[in-house]
Amino acid sequence: xxxxxxxxxxxxxxxxxxxxxxPFGTSIESISFALVLDVNGVLQNVEDLREIENGKAxxxxxxxxxxxxxxxxxxSNFLWDKSSYVLGADAEGxxxxxxxxxxxxxxxxxHVGAEIDDPGFSAVVKFLRDWDxxxxxxxxxxxxxxxxxxxxxxxxxxxxxxxxxHNRPPVQKAWARFNRDKExxxxxxxxxxxxxxxxxxxxxxxxxxxxxxxxxxxxxxSFNKPAFVSYAQDKASVSExxxxxxxxxxxxxxxxxxxxxVHIGDTTLVFWAxxxxxxxxxxxxxIEPSDAAVDTAGVEDDPHTAGKISSLLHAIRDGRRAAxxxxxxxxxxxxxxxxxxxxxxxxxxxxxxxxxxxxxxxRIGRHFQQLDMVRQFDNEPEFPPLWRLxxxxxxxxxxxxxxxVLAGAMAKAMLTGCRYPQNLLAAVLGRIRAEHVVTYFxxxxxxxxxxxxxQMEVPVSLDIQKKDLPYLLGRxxxxxxxxxxxxxxxSNATIKDRxxxxxxxTPGQVFHLLLKNAANHVSKLRKDPExxxxxxxxxxxxxxxxxxxxxxxxxxxATEQGQFMIGYYHQRKDFFTKKNQEG
Amino acid sequence: xxxxVKLRVWGDYACFTRPEMKVERVSYDVMTPSAARGILExxxxxxxxxxxxxxxxxxxxxxxxNLRRNEVSSKIPKPNPATAMRENKRLYFLVDDGDNRQQRAxxxxxxxxxxxxxxxxxxxxxxxxxxxxxxxxxxxxRAAAGQFFHQPCLGCREFPAYxxxxxxxIPSSPYAGQSKELGYMLLDLDFDNQMTPLFFRAxxxxxxxxxxxxxxxxxxx
Numbered sequence: 001x002x003x004x005x006x007x008x009x010x011x012x013x014x015x016x017x018x019x020x021x022x023p024f025g026t027s028i029e030s031i032s033f034a035l036v037l038d039v040n041g042v043l044q045n046v047e048d049l050r051e052i053e054n055g056k057a058x059x060x061x062x063x064x065x066x067x068x069x070x071x072x073x074x075x076s077n078f079l080w081d082k083s084s085y086v087l088g089a090d091a092e093g094x095x096x097x098x099x100x101x102x103x104x105x106x107x108x109x110x111h112v113g114a115e116i117d118d119p120g121f122s123a124v125v126k127f128l129r130d131w132d133x134x135x136x137x138x139x140x141x142x143x144x145x146x147x148x149x150x151x152x153x154x155x156x157x158x159x160x161x162x163x164x165x166h167n168r169p170p171v172q173k174a175w176a177r178f179n180r181d182k183e184x185x186x187x188x189x190x191x192x193x194x195x196x197x198x199x200x201x202x203x204x205x206x207x208x209x210x211x212x213x214x215x216x217x218x219x220x221x222s223f224n225k226p227a228f229v230s231y232a233q234d235k236a237s238v239s240e241x242x243x244x245x246x247x248x249x250x251x252x253x254x255x256x257x258x259x260x261x262v263h264i265g266d267t268t269l270v271f272w273a274x275x276x277x278x279x280x281x282x283x284x285x286x287i288e289p290s291d292a293a294v295d296t297a298g299v300e301d302d303p304h305t306a307g308k309i310s311s312l313l314h315a316i317r318d319g320r321r322a323a324x325x326x327x328x329x330x331x332x333x334x335x336x337x338x339x340x341x342x343x344x345x346x347x348x349x350x351x352x353x354x355x356x357x358x359x360x361x362x363r364i365g366r367h368f369q370q371l372d373m374v375r376q377f378d379n380e381p382e383f384p385p386l387w388r389l390x391x392x393x394x395x396x397x398x399x400x401x402x403x404x405v406l407a408g409a410m411a412k413a414m415l416t417g418c419r420y421p422q423n424l425l426a427a428v429l430g431r432i433r434a435e436h437v438v439t440y441f442x443x444x445x446x447x448x449x450x451x452x453x454x455q456m457e458v459p460v461s462l463d464i465q466k467k468d469l470p471y472l473l474g475r476x477x478x479x480x481x482x483x484x485x486x487x488x489x490x491s492n493a494t495i496k497d498r499x500x501x502x503x504x505x506t507p508g509q510v511f512h513l514l515l516k517n518a519a520n521h522v523s524k525l526r527k528d529p530e531x532x533x534x535x536x537x538x539x540x541x542x543x544x545x546x547x548x549x550x551x552x553x554x555x556x557x558a559t560e561q562g563q564f565m566i567g568y569y570h571q572r573k574d575f576f577t578k579k580n581q582e583g
Numbered sequence: 584x585x586x587x588v589k590l591r592v593w594g595d596y597a598c599f600t601r602p603e604m605k606v607e608r609v610s611y612d613v614m615t616p617s618a619a620r621g622i623l624e625x626x627x628x629x630x631x632x633x634x635x636x637x638x639x640x641x642x643x644x645x646x647x648x649n650l651r652r653n654e655v656s657s658k659i660p661k662p663n664p665a666t667a668m669r670e671n672k673r674l675y676f677l678v679d680d681g682d683n684r685q686q687r688a689x690x691x692x693x694x695x696x697x698x699x700x701x702x703x704x705x706x707x708x709x710x711x712x713x714x715x716x717x718x719x720x721x722x723x724x725r726a727a728a729g730q731f732f733h734q735p736c737l738g739c740r741e742f743p744a745y746x747x748x749x750x751x752x753i754p755s756s757p758y759a760g761q762s763k764e765l766g767y768m769l770l771d772l773d774f775d776n777q778m779t780p781l782f783f784r785a786x787x788x789x790x791x792x793x794x795x796x797x798x799x800x801x802x803x804x
Contacts, residue, residue, distance in 0.1 A: 236603035348607035348688035
């Protein structure tokens, strides 16, 4: 299922030489410097390979002979490694441990390259033979700052010859032969490809780039404790080829600039298509619309794309088909969606969904249609991304305070079309009670929750025809608050700060008091000749709403409190909209 | 098959763990043949017979859910129970909570219902008293009465399976008229051969999976 689909993605990408999918036996690693040698192995230069990005130097991603999986032991890579292996010295100097590493690097080089006859390779051998570890800092320091080199990954280059030494054909041939001849533990039937008598992969490459995971990467396939082993099978029967393919594909999807991943809370989402589809490039923008993508202006690379995303989002929200905007879009392409979450050194699968592109777009559209809510301020996003919604239910509005399970469940609800998590309602109401503010995002969340989980009809903006009691109570509360605001401008604590929570939970106890106070506020306004009109207006409004309310219920259940908050938000928004029009 | 049985099983949760995603468990989409065999063996099994699962009918839509639980990371070391039994001592095993805890997430199935169609074969351990009719009668009687040796489960011990001997028609599946590739699936373990896992290419046709017999030569290579 998951691994098979990743395997398929690797095969699809590997057919295309421009995709940057490394072939079997190589991996993409972050390399910072190249040591430039002449044919006699004398160091000529230290070439800086880093790219400048946002004023910061960043290591370049280069295909190199596949990295070994290192934990605490000493294991060397072939023709590239950290300076402690290549030069036998790092920030701590030429320690004994580094001597061991340096020796391991040389041994491994000899082991793999015993039969290589290549000037580049022999230059490296000569260089290592003559290298004085103690003087590493001085020698390297002549060409590049030692403190930058000493923790970086290094490769070799032959002076005056383009390309790196690990890419020279005789070297590559030897590396391929080494990989083929490696004594493999056992022959098994691969559970990904089904191939029989395939060499078993002893360790799988760790998966990097999952937010919150360990920097060295996590494992999907792992048996790191005795309790995880059944029937004495402490390795999954996955062949070397398949293990390489799925880890490479997943690492590619999770790589830094990948357009095929989205972070939502602690969940990292990757997606890919069964066959090439233009949607692979923009689906991330639909799942998490960035402000830049929707507001069209200010996107440097391609303004057309940004405009397109915006019109696409509008189209799918209104229930139209994406094919109307992008005529060449094939909606029947199968898309795979994998949500990962870190758990110590392992990765757990939050959810996995396979469906056609069309139905994914439809679900995203439905999500945004249910979230659709009149905005309080114009600079708020029309299509709120999940992380901003989730920040609104986290204490202090901080990313790290988002309840972990909620983030994954929200993403799942959005993309699989299932219900929103049940504790969403309690979380939103709890936040409103704590902060006494009903923001656009919170109102939108309440609306989406009530519509999807309780099949309620909730309007986008103020609907004076709506006669639901909680909605009316919410509106009434907003009117009373407005009366107070106008009568006592600039007061420190309004009735919102004092009574929003209790008015929504126990209207029967609070509203009588509020109405009595409001009568005083309105009469104060009436005495002011300038505000007489306002007083009249508020009185009429109160009466209109009160006419529909037969009695104040003693308590409101949670769902009705949600409606109350939406009514309050709508009415309040309506006051401000009118004011703006007058001014 | 003359000695075939039909058993309807259902439950709230099920986790037919994929061997490759075993720590952070991810379930297969449907019941595996070895899980079905486990349920049958819980109801009736003797060394004289060997169950072979013929067909698995999927009667409810496949639905996944997530669960995060605190579990332990170690097993009771094997010598402990052995020595305890030999020396007639009490077996006790202390785990230090903090160091032995692992939080594990699981992606499992909700609200499952299957019909297992299976038959059994007599093994070479069958004595002169064993015959097919006898074991079939025992199974049918036990299943109809709801008897079992140990609680049948849906993949994991903590997800009990409810069962009922099915005598009438097999209800139709929500996947009738569809064909779905499920990829390679665990068929069973080859207990004669160092517990090597065996796999088969699972295809769900009309909501029915027909696994090959684990004894067939194309499965054991």
